[in-house]
Amino acid sequence: xxxxxxxxxxxxxxxxxxxxxxxxxxxxxxxxxxxxxxxxxxxxxxxxxxxxxxxxxxxxxxxxxxxxxxxxxxxxxxxxxxxxxxxxxxxxxxxxxxxxxxxxxxxxxxxxxxxxxxxxxxxxxxxxxxxxxxxxxxxxxxxxxxxxxxxxxxxxxxxxxxxxxxxxxxxxxxxxxxxxxxxxxxxxxxxxxxxxxxxxxxxxxxxxxxxxxxxxxxxxxxxxxxxxxxxxxxxxxxxxxxxxxxxxxxxxxxxxxxxxxxxxxxxxxxxxxxxxxxxxxxxxxxxxxxxxxxxxxxxxxxxxxxxxxxxxxxxxxxxxxxxxxxxxxxxxxxxxxxxxxxxxxxxxxxxxxxxxxxxxxxxxxxxxxxxxxxxxxxxxxxxxxxxxxxxxxxxxxxxxxxxxxxxxxxxxxxxxxxxxxxxxxxxxxxxxxxxxxxxxxxxxxxxxxxxxxxxxxxxxxxxxxxxxxxxxxxxxxxxxxxxxxxxxxxxxxxxxxxxx
Numbered sequence: 001x002x003x004x005x006x007x008x009x010x011x012x013x014x015x016x017x018x019x020x021x022x023x024x025x026x027x028x029x030x031x032x033x034x035x036x037x038x039x040x041x042x043x044x045x046x047x048x049x050x051x052x053x054x055x056x057x058x059x060x061x062x063x064x065x066x067x068x069x070x071x072x073x074x075x076x077x078x079x080x081x082x083x084x085x086x087x088x089x090x091x092x093x094x095x096x097x098x099x100x101x102x103x104x105x106x107x108x109x110x111x112x113x114x115x116x117x118x119x120x121x122x123x124x125x126x127x128x129x130x131x132x133x134x135x136x137x138x139x140x141x142x143x144x145x146x147x148x149x150x151x152x153x154x155x156x157x158x159x160x161x162x163x164x165x166x167x168x169x170x171x172x173x174x175x176x177x178x179x180x181x182x183x184x185x186x187x188x189x190x191x192x193x194x195x196x197x198x199x200x201x202x203x204x205x206x207x208x209x210x211x212x213x214x215x216x217x218x219x220x221x222x223x224x225x226x227x228x229x230x231x232x233x234x235x236x237x238x239x240x241x242x243x244x245x246x247x248x249x250x251x252x253x254x255x256x257x258x259x260x261x262x263x264x265x266x267x268x269x270x271x272x273x274x275x276x277x278x279x280x281x282x283x284x285x286x287x288x289x290x291x292x293x294x295x296x297x298x299x300x301x302x303x304x305x306x307x308x309x310x311x312x313x314x315x316x317x318x319x320x321x322x323x324x325x326x327x328x329x330x331x332x333x334x335x336x337x338x339x340x341x342x343x344x345x346x347x348x349x350x351x352x353x354x355x356x357x358x359x360x361x362x363x364x365x366x367x368x369x370x371x372x373x374x375x376x377x378x379x380x381x382x383x384x385x386x387x388x389x390x391x392x393x394x395x396x397x398x399x400x401x402x403x404x405x406x407x408x409x410x411x412x413x414x415x416x417x418x419x420x421x422x423x424x425x426x427x428x429x430x431x432x433x434x435x436x437x438x439x440x441x442x443x444x445x446x447x448x449x450x451x452x453x454x455x456x457x458x459x460x461x462x463x464x465x466x467x468x469x470x471x472x473x474x475x476x477x478x479x480x481x482x483x484x485x486x487x488x489x490x491x492x493x494x495x496x497x498x499x500x
Contacts, residue, residue: 008171008373009346010310011095012301015064015175016290017057017107017182018330019316023287024341031201031322032284036295037343040314044345045393046355047386051421052362055318055330055337056407057182058084058109060362064317065090067366067381069404071477075110076406079492080484086115089379091366095173098375103161106154106177113140121157123150123179130179132186132286133242147243149188150179151286155293159300166304171373176297180290181320183328184233185282188289192249197257201280204323206446208269211325214450215435217415222496223321223329225279226272228412230499233328234278236261276323283322307347311372314343315365324446331414333403333421333428334447346372349390356393359423360386361401382475399423402471406482408432409489411496416481420468427452427464438464 021027025034026041027048052060054070062075062084070076075084093116096102104114107130108122123130124138130150137144137157146153158176165172187195207225211218222228231237235254238247261274294314301307319337321327330337342360344350363383370377371385388395404418419428419437426447428437438452438461451457471477 007309008100010171010306011100011173011369011373012297012310012312013173013175013369014178014294014297014312014314015061015107016178016180016287016314016316018318018320019181019287019341020320020322020336021339021341022322022336023181023284026343027341031280032287034287034291036291036298037314037341039295039298040312040343040345041353043347043352044312044343044350044354045390047342047344047360047389048355048357049423050315050340050342050360050362051338051401051403052318052340053401053403054405055332055403056405057107057317058111059406060317061108061110063362064365065092067091067363067377067383069363069382069402069475069477070406071404072382072475076482077410077484078109079407079410080488081482083112084110086110086112089377090116091370091375091377092116092173092175094370094375094377095373098373099170100373101165101168101170101172102175103158103165103172104175104177105157105161106175107179108177113138117175119161122177123154129182131239131241132179132184132188133239133246135179149289151188151290151293154178155296158297162297162300162304162306166306173369173373178290178293181283181286184230184239185279185286186239187253187282187285188292189246189249190292191285191289192253195253195285197254197260199281200277201284203273203276206325206448207272207276207323209325209448215430215437216433217417217430217435218325221327221412221414223327223331223412223414225275225323225326225328226268228496228500229275229279229328232499234275235282272326279328280322283320309347311344311346313365313369314341315362316340329412331405331407331412333405333417333419333426335441335445338403338421344390346390354393356389358386358389358393358395358397359399359401359421360389400467400471402468402475402477403428404477409484409492411492418468418472418477420464420471422464422467425460425464427461427468429468436461 026038058078059070062073066073102117103119109128114120121139125136318330367385371387401421408416415430417430426439436452437450
């Protein structure tokens with residue numbers, strides 16, 4: 001059996017995909033309850049200002065692994081960066097070299113075979129995005145088809161690996177990685193069976209926000225519920241790879257509501273309201289299924305007697321727009337997109353039920369985990385260890401955070417931008433459009449009022465520009481931009497039109 005508190009800790013790192021803090025009840029219980037994710041917060045620390053440096057799936061995961069921003073690890077985009085370079089320094093490789101058993105199970109999305117893991121089973125189909133039902137997994141043994149719901153299948157595999165790992169004396173690191181709740185938000189069988197089309201979720205105040213008068217980047221983005229959601233997104237058409245029994249559950253849940261919608265003469269505003277309800281309810285239902293599976297794995301830890309010497313970390317690769325601005329998706333430096341849940345429990349080290357307002361980022365995950373494990377990095381990382389905050393959560397922690405989104409051309413047409421977040425203020429530069437935004441997060445936590453160019457903020461703006469310039473210098477951000485293939489913008493627009 002693996003040793004207890006006096007020995008090196010085991011580490012369970014749980015990552016979801018596109019999980020907004022608003023849909024984690026430890027942060028905000030207005031939309032749903034996540035009792036199992038909340039167990040981690042109740043037993044440890046909740047970081048209230050945790051951010052990512054590039055809010056898109058693959059690049060965020062590359063940053064998590066390396067402790068470096070995208071320009072430092074070479075993985076800028078889901079769409080045109082190629083395969084992640086697994087030969088570079090990553091914290092799983094360092095843990096493996098220090099004697100840890102290492103495994104990754106679930107979503108990888110880096111277009112490469114994982115390096116630094118003794119065992120890996122990653123979702124393979126749909127360009128490594130996977131499918132909610134019957135995904136294909138890839139391992140060192142090749143591709144394996146499966147039948148079932150993705151969060152259950154990932155958890156089954158994680159439990160099987162854990163049951164074997166406990167037989168070894170070495171500590172373990174398990175990267176337990178969920179696809180959920182990424183688009184297209186397919187509920188699990190229990191949620192389909194209990195689906196209620198008449199149930200309503202409160203609309204966000206900005207569901208019908210107009211982008212007229214905002215920067216061109218916001219006007220040109222293609223991520224609105226009104227115009228850019230597909231029939232598959234709102235369940236007017238079925239997923240293609242379901243079994244007959246799964247299709248029957250899908251039809252029982254959605255067919256009647258679809259018929260009512262298609263035979264109704266709704267105003268454009270009411271069509272948006274209908275789409276929003278389908279979107280938010282399927283998103284929340286998929287989160288519910290993932291939370292249940294996280295609980296199953298946490299219960300297994302307890303049953304195996306591992307909880308007292310296992311660090312548990314929960315986070316997401318980024319946040320998500322849940323109808324704010326009339327949008328879905330991520331990519332932006334906006335709070336709902338770049339802010340992410342971050343919860344940690346470590347029995348005997350982190351006091352239960354504490355919170356931290358410190359500004360932290362996903363570049364910090366690798367150095368933090370390494371220090372937890374007593375392992376040193378071979379070369380510097382951009383991030384810093386959060387270990388001091390785990391025991392003194394209100395420790396003075398003055399820091400600016402850097403953000404840089406590169407994936408343009410790309411799906412949804414979000415402009416490239418970089419910026420600085422000081423905690424109080426956020427300055428964003430849409431550098432290909434020569435446009436800027438400035439937000440006062442204390443008075444405008446939803447990034448709604450652009451103060452850039454207002455005379456009373458001129459001095460502050462110049463100070464923030466200096467701080468942004470310093471960040472770029474400190475992180476050695478190259479002036480030369482990564483280039484996408486010349487044809488990529490045409491390919492993406494054609495794909496978006498086909499999806500519509």
